[in-house]
Amino acid sequence: MSATPEKKAPKKSTPRTNMPVQPPFARIQNYLEVALGYSEADAQAEASRCIQCKKPSCRQGCPVEIDIKGFIGQLQKGDVPGAYKVLRAYNSLPSVCGRVCPQETQCEGMCILGKNPEKTGGAVAIGRLERFVADTFAARLAGGDAACLQITGEAACRMTHDELKVACIGAGPSSLTVAGYLASLGIKVTVYEALHEVGGVLVYGIPEFRLPKEIVRREVDAMRELGVEFKTNWVGGKAITVQELFDDGCKAVFIGVGAGLPQFMHVPGENNIGVFSANEYLTRVNLGRAYDFPNYDTPIFKADEVCVIGGGNVAMDAARTALRLGAKKVSIVYRRTKAEMPARLEELEHAIEEGVNLELLCAPLALNADENRRLASMTVQNMKLGEPDASGRRRPEPIEGDTREIPCQLAIIAVGTKPNPILLEATRGLALNKRGYIEANPETGETSIHNVFAGGDIVTGAATVISAMGAGRRAAKEIAKRLLGAEA
């Protein structure tokens, strides 16, 4: 008998479990979800790759600090409801985050298995597992306490504190998080949304092929069941003001109105026919279902050659949408290189697989029109990369005199957003920072006005769904503490 003490058998190098996707030639013909999700066997295989670290670093990479080891541990035991319960304690929209979070720079970026992918097979696919758990759990739910289970993971929710009213302005990810959290504690929440549908960027921005509307509807319906009231067509600052909400008996107000105002480039020809902001283009298609025109009434502008300006996720969404609407050639026009693009790697790869063309190291100088002022081409300035700038990315510099022309009849501008002034102008005493966003305490989310909280893009500028949810969660915890005291 060997005297060597028993050691844990080293994990074999099992590669990440692939997720089935619609093949590119098929998916650009439809608007259905591209990534199809894990089967039960896939999820088991992937969960078993997690080595359950003593000190898991993945958790530090998650903006809402999900107990990742915990939920995957439950999954390893085959306990989906158990895994869901862990997830839900940290994240109100797991089926959304599992789909749209940039995991490679967050949880998965910190996974120890990702440090040496040749030996380990790469980081655990945390996002895909989160999605599997949330989808599977939702599919198994039926009637009864379903809503309460979905939101809190508990079989029955606490009694309602009828006298404790909280209002959220805006119905995007941050407000939904606040509403879900507080409602699960029995607090009465009313959400005021300016558009006719609830979900913010989840319904007007992110396309169906990345995040099916059904998923958002499911989460929102669960909140309704819990007693959250959604008032659509109510514009914060116009139909209702923060002061009126307090006058009406609200104990706290959460502002989560996003940074919806699109930025333009201020180059000649920007108002020509065929030039759109990505917000308009995506809102028409996603919220207005213009991909199904004339069955739906909202029209969309179509063209054979399309240029999308920008390198973020919004640009990817717009480019892939244009392809699905029948464009023959779609180009992403970006002033740096592929390596500096802020878009998720997976989205960029999907876009390239689908045939999106990259026009790198160039910036638009002019949007040229034909004699009817319809867009015909774009003149771009060729660039080269110089020294790193404040963001750490190498600064693009124009190559003097080196320009070229790209033919296009549709240009979609996706170069970022600015804070929407409607609510800010209507709220006296609300302190803003230099960039025009709301100043909020990073610990509590409270603004310069007592018991008025804010979070998401209207505080940080355009960021991610999960960071908006993280902000919502912090604010909700603080509101609960103030309203319920020790009970929270």
Add this chain to the structure above:
Amino acid sequence: MNYRILEKKVLIPGQTTLLVIDAPHVAKKAKPGNFVILRTSEKGERIPLTIADCDPDAGTVTIVFLVVGKSTAELNTFEEGQALHDFCGPLGRPTHIEKQGTVICVGGGTGVAAMHHIAKGHAAMGNHVVAIVGARNKDLLLFCNELGNFCPEVLIATDDGSQGHHGFVTEVLKQRLEEDKDVSEVVAIGPVPMMEAVSKVTKPFGVKTTVSLNAIMVDGIGMCGACRCTVGGETKFACVDGPEFDGHKVDFGELRLRLSQFRSQEQESMQLFQHKCHCGEGK
């Protein structure tokens, strides 16, 4: 879905209709110059309409629309008691109203409805409001009686001369400006060519001229820039910066072009709707 139609009045058969909508939270806040965005049905598009009147006590908002395409044609099929799917407002900056003397309000076509609300605001502030209303013929004139309730002067122009001045509103305006040097502001609401023509007329007189732009809109809350227009060389969003702007600074040519952006789809949608309606009649 509780934006019920309390009253429907056909102002010009098959063309212009007035609806009184039950929308207390909009009525409570609506000011002259504001607009709403509505959707007729689940599959409908969002369309902007200027508020023609409101009654905060009754909780009602009055809108007037011209049947120009599918959405307005469908809206015209709605009867009293039916409800609109969505009704969002008040939107846009309200008209700047201050006590200033004589204000001339010019309205053309369905624009008279919006002009009526603004004129009412100016009159309530104590201004001397002169209304100039134009139409192709006397049967198409709108809101003349209502305007008479608070405007000491209601001047009419018809293209065929069947009532009032034989000709355009701009001719009446020009004459009025020549006779009265103390006009402090001219407000014009109507088709783009009419607002452009009014701005041309007032320019040499140096009179402040306010126009209400009817750009294409989607969200109406500043999120998309569909309604952008050039004013004094700068890009403005009509839904949040306007819809009212200085008529002497607006690039009307650009506005006209941008309004034509979706013309072919608009026609397709309308034809499909008319076809469906026609089929329905046989049942």
